[in-house]
Amino acid sequence: MKGKIAVIVVMMASLAVLSHAHVFASDQGQIGETVYRFDPATQTSRAMEFKNTYDGRKLFKSNCKSCHYRGNDKGAQYMNEDARTMRGWNAVFFKKNVRCAKDGSWAKLSAEELVYVNDYLYSQAYDTWDPRTARSCG
Numbered sequence: 001m002k003g004k005i006a007v008i009v010v011m012m013a014s015l016a017v018l019s020h021a022h023v024f025a026s027d028q029g030q031i032g033e034t035v036y037r038f039d040p041a042t043q044t045s046r047a048m049e050f051k052n053t054y055d056g057r058k059l060f061k062s063n064c065k066s067c068h069y070r071g072n073d074k075g076a077q078y079m080n081e082d083a084r085t086m087r088g089w090n091a092v093f094f095k096k097n098v099r100c101a102k103d104g105s106w107a108k109l110s111a112e113e114l115v116y117v118n119d120y121l122y123s124q125a126y127d128t129w130d131p132r133t134a135r136s137c138g
Ligand code: HEC
Pocket: 060, 063, 064, 065, 066, 067, 068, 074, 075, 076, 077, 078, 079, 083, 092, 098, 099, 100, 101, 105, 106, 109, 117
């Protein structure tokens, strides 16, 4: 009799754990889920993962930040990754209607490199809460 009760108790306990398992599973799925950025210029979907945005980070720091740092004498305002929303950064790179894009200051970067910078800035934009995945908070 005692043995039977023990078996039933164990079964009930595992049922209780199993019925919650989907909660843990879906939580993990959300954290690991990759977010994609659709790039209108190249018509490609780009995975916003650290390994893909790191090149853009380096290009942003070495090029854009060479002017847009605090107290610079190039007439550029201090600018960080969160100066624009995700859509805002896409617009900057698609329309290229900011002064430095028009006056040739972006000319050192190839079209491909600019897409990398766009990827990086998108992944760190104002309305992201998880910089590893560019998941929106809105
Ligand atoms: C040679 C210097 C220089 C470089 C390099 C440069 N910029 Fe600029 N940028 C400027 C100047 C000058 C302006 C006009 C003044 C301003 O609004 O900051 C400007 C304006 C902007 C603006 C509009 C500012 C706003 O908030 O309205 C954005 C966005 C911008 N730059 C992004 C970039 C990005 C992205 C890069 C790198 C791909 C870059 N810039 C590289 C000098 C530069």
